Amino acid sequence: MRRVYLDHAATTAVHPEVLQTMLPYLQDQFGNPSSIYSWGREAKAAIENARAQVAVLINADPSEIIFTGSGTEADNFALSGVTDALDQRGAHIITSKIEHHAILHTAEALERKGYKVTYLPVNTEGLVNPETLKEAFTEGTVLVSIMFANNEIGTIEPIAELAQITKEHGALFHTDAVQAVGNLPIDVKQLDIDLLSLSGHKIYGPKGVGALYVRRGTRIKPLLHGGAQERKLRAGTENVPGIVGLGKAAELARLELAERQTHLTELREYLIDGVLSSIDHVRLNGHRSLRLPGNTNFSFEYIEGESLLLSLDLAGIAASSGSACTSGSLEPSHVLMAIGLPHEVAHGSLRLTIGRENTKEDIDYLLSVLPNIVKRLRSMSPLAPKGGLSHVQ
Amino acid sequence: MYSEKVMDHFTHPRNVGEIENPDGVGEVGNTVCGDVMKIFLRIKDDRIEDIKFKTFGCGAAIATSSMVTELVIGKTLQEAKEISNKTVAEALGGLPCQKMHCSNLAADALHAAIDDYHKKQKVSG
Ligand SMILES: Cc1ncc(COP(=O)(O)O)c(C=O)c1O
Numbered sequence: 442m443r444r445v446y447l448d449h450a451a452t453t454a455v456h457p458e459v460l461q462t463m464l465p466y467l468q469d470q471f472g473n474p475s476s477i478y479s480w481g482r483e484a485k486a487a488i489e490n491a492r493a494q495v496a497v498l499i500n501a502d503p504s505e506i507i508f509t510g511s512g513t514e515a516d517n518f519a520l521s522g523v524t525d526a527l528d529q530r531g532a533h534i535i536t537s538k539i540e541h542h543a544i545l546h547t548a549e550a551l552e553r554k555g556y557k558v559t560y561l562p563v564n565t566e567g568l569v570n571p572e573t574l575k576e577a578f579t580e581g582t583v584l585v586s587i588m589f590a591n592n593e594i595g596t597i598e599p600i601a602e603l604a605q606i607t608k609e610h611g612a613l614f615h616t617d618a619v620q621a622v623g624n625l626p627i628d629v630k631q632l633d634i635d636l637l638s639l640s641g642h643k644i645y646g647p648k649g650v651g652a653l654y655v656r657r658g659t660r661i662k663p664l665l666h667g668g669a670q671e672r673k674l675r676a677g678t679e680n681v682p683g684i685v686g687l688g689k690a691a692e693l694a695r696l697e698l699a700e701r702q703t704h705l706t707e708l709r710e711y712l713i714d715g716v717l718s719s720i721d722h723v724r725l726n727g728h729r730s731l732r733l734p735g736n737t738n739f740s741f742e743y744i745e746g747e748s749l750l751l752s753l754d755l756a757g758i759a760a761s762s763g764s765a766c767t768s769g770s771l772e773p774s775h776v777l778m779a780i781g782l783p784h785e786v787a788h789g790s791l792r793l794t795i796g797r798e799n800t801k802e803d804i805d806y807l808l809s810v811l812p813n814i815v816k817r818l819r820s821m822s823p824l825a826p827k828g829g830l831s832h833v834q
Numbered sequence: 835m836y837s838e839k840v841m842d843h844f845t846h847p848r849n850v851g852e853i854e855n856p857d858g859v860g861e862v863g864n865t866v867c868g869d870v871m872k873i874f875l876r877i878k879d880d881r882i883e884d885i886k887f888k889t890f891g892c893g894a895a896i897a898t899s900s901m902v903t904e905l906v907i908g909k910t911l912q913e914a915k916e917i918s919n920k921t922v923a924e925a926l927g928g929l930p931c932q933k934m935h936c937s938n939l940a941a942d943a944l945h946a947a948i949d950d951y952h953k954k955q956k957v958s959g
Contacts, residue, residue, distance in 0.1 A: 745868055747892035751836075751844060764892070765868045773868065785865035785890070821850050821896065823861070823872040823888035 444757040445803045449643075449735055449796035450592050450620060451761055455686065456645035462689040463647065466682040474679050475668065484681045491688025495652055498691040499618075499637060500628040507653050507671050508684050512619040512640025514664070515653040516543035516586075518675070519615045519636045522661040523584050524551060527613075531581025533557045535612075537569050537598075538779040539591050543638075544617055545775070548586075561587070565780050566728040567596030571606055578610040585614050589621035589637075593763055593776040593792060594727030595736025597625065604633045613659060619643055619651075623694035624702070624733050635659050641683065645797065646690030650683035701797055705734035708795045708804055712737050715808040720815050726780065726790060735795040738763075740777075740786045743825040744818040749791050752814040758807055763790040785824065836893055837927035843897035848904045851886040858954065860946025862939045869895045871943040873903070877951055880911050887943070894929050894937035898922050902940035911948055917941050 446454075455463075466487060472480025474488055489503070496503040509515045524534060536548055538560045548558045559577045561569050569587055585607040590597045600616055607614040615636035618627060622637075623644035629637055635656045642648040655661055655674075667676030694701075709732075713725060722742040741749065746762025753760050763774030765788060772778070773787035782790075793807070819825045836844070853874040863869040869891035876884035885907050887899040902922050906914040919941045923929045929938060 743890065745891050745895070748844070748896055751841075751893045755845065783865075784868070788865070788868040821847065821888055822890045823870055824865070824890045 442757045443806055444759075445799070445806055446759045447793040447795060447799070447803070447807065448759045448761050449799075450595075450733075450792065450794035452642045452648065453645045453796055454798065455647055456690060456693055458693060459646055459686045459689045463682040463686040466685050470681075472681075474681060475670065484679075487681060487685050488679055491684045491691075494688035494692040494695075495639070496654075498622065498627070498695045499639075499654060500630050501654050502657065504672075505654050505657055507655060507674050508679065508687070509651045509653055509675055510677075510680065511649055512541075512617070512638055512643070512651040513543040515619075515638035515640070515651045516541065516617055517547050518653050518661070518664045519638060520544065520547045520551065520584065520586060521664055522674075523613055523615070523636065523659070524556060525662040526660040527583040531579075531583045533559070533579050533581040534584045534586065535559045535561060535574065535577045535582060536586045537561045537563060537588065539563050539567060539593075539596075539776045540586070540588055541592055541617055541619070544586055544588070557581075563596075563779050566731075567591055567594045567726075567776070567780050568728065568731070569598050569603065571599060571602045574603055574606050575610075578612070582610060582612045585612055587614075587616060589616045589618035589627070590625065590733045590736075591727070591776060592620045593774055594738045594780065595620075595733035595794075596728045597621070597731045597733065600634070601632050608633055620733060623690070623698070624705070624735065626698060629654055629656070636661075641687040641690060644690045644694050647683045647686040650680055650687045652687065697797070702734045704797065705795050708799055708801065709735060709737055711801065712793060712795065712804045712807070715804065716811065719808060719812045723815075724786070726777065726782070733794075736792070737794070738790060738792045740782060741789045741791065741815050742786060743789070743822045744815060745788045746790050748818055749789070749814065752818065753810070756810045756814070758810070761792045761794075763792065764788040835930055836897070837929075839901075839925075839927040840893060840897040840929065843900040843926065844893045847887075847896055847900035849886050849900065849907065850888065852888060853884060853886050856947075858947040858949075858951030860943045860948070860950055862943045862946055863891070863895075865890070868892065869937050869939060871895065871899050871939055873899070873940075873943040873947040875947045875951055877911065882906050882909055882911070882914055885944075887940075892933070892937050894933040895939070897926055898929075898938055898940035899943070901926050902944050906944060911951075914944060914948060917944065 474485040746764030777787035856874040858875040
């Protein structure tokens with residue numbers, strides 16, 4: 442059976458060149474970067490090379506990159522580390538309702554410690570309104586954290602403007618750019634960003650490695666205590682193969698950025714047009730153009746997302762959904778709720794995210810099976826209008 | 835995640851559809867939690883002569899609906915009343931535990947349909 446992977450926002454396959462770069466560090470070059478003999482020095486040099494590769498991708502200085510064990514850790518580090526360092530100055534942070542749980546649950550943990558958190562709403566397309574940010578500042582606001590682009594609906598936030606406003610109010614600006622890095626050009630200097638999270642496995646690098654960019658001079662305290670690694674900001678013997686892999690993935694992302702953007706955007710538009718023209722009672726969630734190049738997210742009325750995913754899986758297609766059944770809770774995705782979808786429409790959501798190895802044939806295959814799956818599930822649904830729906834096909 | 839039996843009922847659901855002028859209809863669930871099950875009954879001499887279902891929901895919701903119809907078709911109302919959500923889950927070879935609450939409502943829908951039948955009987959009889 443044909444298999445088509447359309448869940449690149451969940452994770453990506455390690456790029457073959459990334460794998461080749463990593464392999465020596467799992468074999469002969471296994472040294473501990475803190476050791477002074479040749480094995481150690483080689484491992485250390487490899488980490489510093491990777492740091493430079495990650496830094497150029499976002500126009501940072503290598504000394505501003507701190508490797509972490511994941512994108513999640515980078516997010517935790519940013520929020521907890523900055524609030525911890527600035528606790529004399531204030532105890533208020535601002536974020537949005539559509540952040541990844543790595544941010545939201547960290548913010549909730551801070552609330553339990555006594556911090557005040559403002560969760561900015563978004564409009565129906567998932568955009569944070571800069572005006573609402575302006576109104577949210579208080580005396581004690583120390584940090585604003587707004588994601589660069591949303592992982593579910595792909596909406597790209599007005600980061601330059603939000604960072605500017607934050608600066609005017611004397612707070613620090615963090616952005617979770619886990620989905621944006623490698624898919625959009627990012628220049629932390631030009632955007633005036635203080636902290637930025639990224640992750641290896643979303644950019645054809647390995648899992649379990651990420652990084653936090655921390656602008657020089659920014660005060661932050663470590664999450665993990667122990668050895669002196671990462672300038673004492675992230676203790677623990679470094680994941681050398683992982684870091685080397687992230688570095689290579691960042692380099693490839695930089696070299697191939699324009700090409701990837703064009704390829705993904707073309708396939709995305711082809712997919713969106715194909716779905717909207719072959720299926721009725723469907724809506725595209727997110728913003729029509731301020732959207733990650735590889736992201737599509739639809740809601741199919743009258744059907745539920747998990748049964749869609751199961752049906753697609755039976756046809757060899759990997760996708761994801763914001764329905765309650767796939768979120769592990771009884772509520773559909775907080776992102777779909779935040780853009781104002783009614784529950785039943787949120788339950789019927791389907792996210793298809795395209796990656797560098799996808800082809801037009803992959804999308805054609807999807808388009809050849811999806812309409813029938815939707816039709817079959819609707820024929821079983823008590824919510825679908827009697828007499829069935831007209832299908833455009 | 836799902837047993838083979840669940841996948842079988844999901845891919846080949848039994849007794850999907852509606853019954854014209856049914857003797858009893860039961861609906862449970864709501865769109866907030868993402869599962870709505872509707873059961874239609876045709877009753878003759880206190881037996882379930884025909885049963886159909888329509889379900890909006892996840893794989894487990896569709897499979898349990900299908901399974902309950904298979905379990906009770908041809909059975910007496912008394913026998914049908916004894917079927918519980920647990921019986922249905924067991925007949926499917928078990929459900930993932932997070933599905934036991936939200937999507938395992940097919941027997942409730944069946945009982946609601948039987949209650950509806952009794953109510954209609956009282957009115958007409
Ligand atoms: C926006 C966003 N932030 C953070 C993360 C977490 O990254 P990681 O899987 O590396 O912990 C993800 C990945 O799911 C994400 O999409």
